Amino acid sequence: xxxxxxxxxxxxxxxxxxxxxxxxxxxxxxxxxxxxxxxxxxxxxxxxxxxxxxxxxxxxxxxxxxxxxxxxxxxxxxxxxxxxxxxxxxxxxxxxxxxxxxxxxxxxxxxxxxxxxxxxxxxxxxxxxxxxxxxxxxxxxxxxxxxxxxxxxxxxxxxxxxxxxxxxxxxxxxxxxxxxxxxxxxxxxxxxxxxxxxxxxxxxxxxxxxxxxxxxxxxxxxxxxxxxxxxxxxxxxxxxxxxxxxxxxxxxxxxxxxxxxxxxxxxxxxxxxxxxxxxxxxxxxxxxxxxxxxxxxxxxxxxxxxxxxxxxxxxxxxxxxxxxxxxxxxxxxxxxxxxxxxxxxxxxxxxxxxxxxxxxxx
Numbered sequence: 001x002x003x004x005x006x007x008x009x010x011x012x013x014x015x016x017x018x019x020x021x022x023x024x025x026x027x028x029x030x031x032x033x034x035x036x037x038x039x040x041x042x043x044x045x046x047x048x049x050x051x052x053x054x055x056x057x058x059x060x061x062x063x064x065x066x067x068x069x070x071x072x073x074x075x076x077x078x079x080x081x082x083x084x085x086x087x088x089x090x091x092x093x094x095x096x097x098x099x100x101x102x103x104x105x106x107x108x109x110x111x112x113x114x115x116x117x118x119x120x121x122x123x124x125x126x127x128x129x130x131x132x133x134x135x136x137x138x139x140x141x142x143x144x145x146x147x148x149x150x151x152x153x154x155x156x157x158x159x160x161x162x163x164x165x166x167x168x169x170x171x172x173x174x175x176x177x178x179x180x181x182x183x184x185x186x187x188x189x190x191x192x193x194x195x196x197x198x199x200x201x202x203x204x205x206x207x208x209x210x211x212x213x214x215x216x217x218x219x220x221x222x223x224x225x226x227x228x229x230x231x232x233x234x235x236x237x238x239x240x241x242x243x244x245x246x247x248x249x250x251x252x253x254x255x256x257x258x259x260x261x262x263x264x265x266x267x268x269x270x271x272x273x274x275x276x277x278x279x280x281x282x283x284x285x286x287x288x289x290x291x292x293x294x295x296x297x298x299x300x301x302x303x304x305x306x307x308x309x310x311x312x313x314x315x316x317x318x319x320x321x322x323x324x325x326x327x328x329x330x331x332x333x334x335x336x337x338x339x340x341x342x343x344x345x346x347x348x349x350x351x352x353x354x355x356x357x358x359x360x361x362x
Contacts, residue, residue, distance in 0.1 A: 048130035079112030088130035095231035105149035113240025119149030126232035157185030159208040300338035
C-alpha cells in the first residue's frame with residue numbers, strides 16, 4: 001500500500017508534462033478548499049432520481065440532518081422499484097482536482113433494493129450534469145469511485161472503480177470497462193467515518209485514496225466513441241443503502257501558474273493563463289515617446305507611431321526574456337500578438353534615444 005501523503009508524480013504524465021514535480025497536497029491550507037456541502041441545506045445541488053425530472057427531490061431522497069448530507073429513505077413508500085438517485089453539484093465542472101468525502105453507511109437497505117445496492121454508494125466524477133440526464137436514465141454518463149461498506153455484495157474494500165455506460169480506462173497497461181475490482185482492500189476496523197479522496201488529472205491519471213493510502217490508480221479515460229474524458233461535474237449516488245456525508249470538498253488544481261499574478265497558487269498543476277489577475281497600477285510606470293502610443297487588443301497590443309522617427313521595439317516578459325521584437329515605422333500602426341495575460345516590458349529605441357515602459361495585459 002502506498003504512502004499516506006498525497007503526492008502528484010507529474011513525471012509519469014510524460015505526454016502532458018515534460019518535467020517532474022512532487023507536490024504534497026496535504027500542505028495546502030484548508031482555506032483553499034471549496035466546500036461543496038455547506039452543512040445547512042442543498043443549495044448548489046441538483047437531485048436526479050430515475051423516473052423524475054432533474055431538480056425534483058423525490059420523497060426527500062436527499063436531506064440535511066445534523067449537518068450531514070443524508071439519504072435515509074424515511075419518506076419513501078412502496079418498494080424501491082429502481083429509483084436510483086444522484087445529486088449533482090452543478091456550480092461548475094472540474095478537470096484537475098482532488099475531491100474529498102467522508103461518509104458513513106447506517107441502518108438497513110431499503111425494501112426492494114438490488115443485491116448489489118447493499119452498503120453501496122458512489123462518487124460520480126467527470127459526469128454529465130443532472131439536468132442533461134434523460135427521465136428514465138439509471139446512471140449518469142461518468143466514472144464512478146464506488147463507496148462500499150461492510151457486507152457489500154462484492155466483498156470488496158471501498159473505492160473500487162465502475163466505468164459507467166461503456167466508458168473505459170487503462171489499468172496496468174490494459175484497457176478495461178464496467179465495474180473493476182483491483183482496489184487494495186484497506187482495513188477500516190474501528191472507523192465510524194471513512195475518508196475517500198479522488199485525485200483527477202483530466203483524462204491522464206486518477207488515484208483513489210482511502211484514509212491517506214492510494215488503493216487504486218488508472219489512466220486514459222475514454223468515452224465509448226474513443227473521445228477523452230477530460231472534465232465534468234461531481235455527483236453523489238444512492239442505490240437503496242442509507243448513507244450520510246459529513247464532508248464534500250474539492251481542491252481545484254487548475255488555474256494561474258504565473259508567479260507574478262495575484263491569484264497564483266503554487267499547487268496548481270495545469271496552467272490556465274486567461275485566469276491570471278495582475279495588479280494594474282504598475283502599467284503606468286515608465287514612459288514611451290508621445291508619438292508612440294499603444295492600446296490593448298483582444299489578442300495583444302497595437303502600437304501606433306504618429307511621429308517622424310522609426311522605432312525598434314522589443315517586448316520582454318517580466319523576467320526579462322524576449323517575447324518578440326519588431327520595427328514600427330513613422331506613420332504606421334503595428335499589431336503585436338501576445339496570447340498570455342501578464343506583465344510585459346516594452347523597450348522602444350529610436351536613432352537617438354531609448355525608452356522603457358512596464359505594461360499589464362489583463
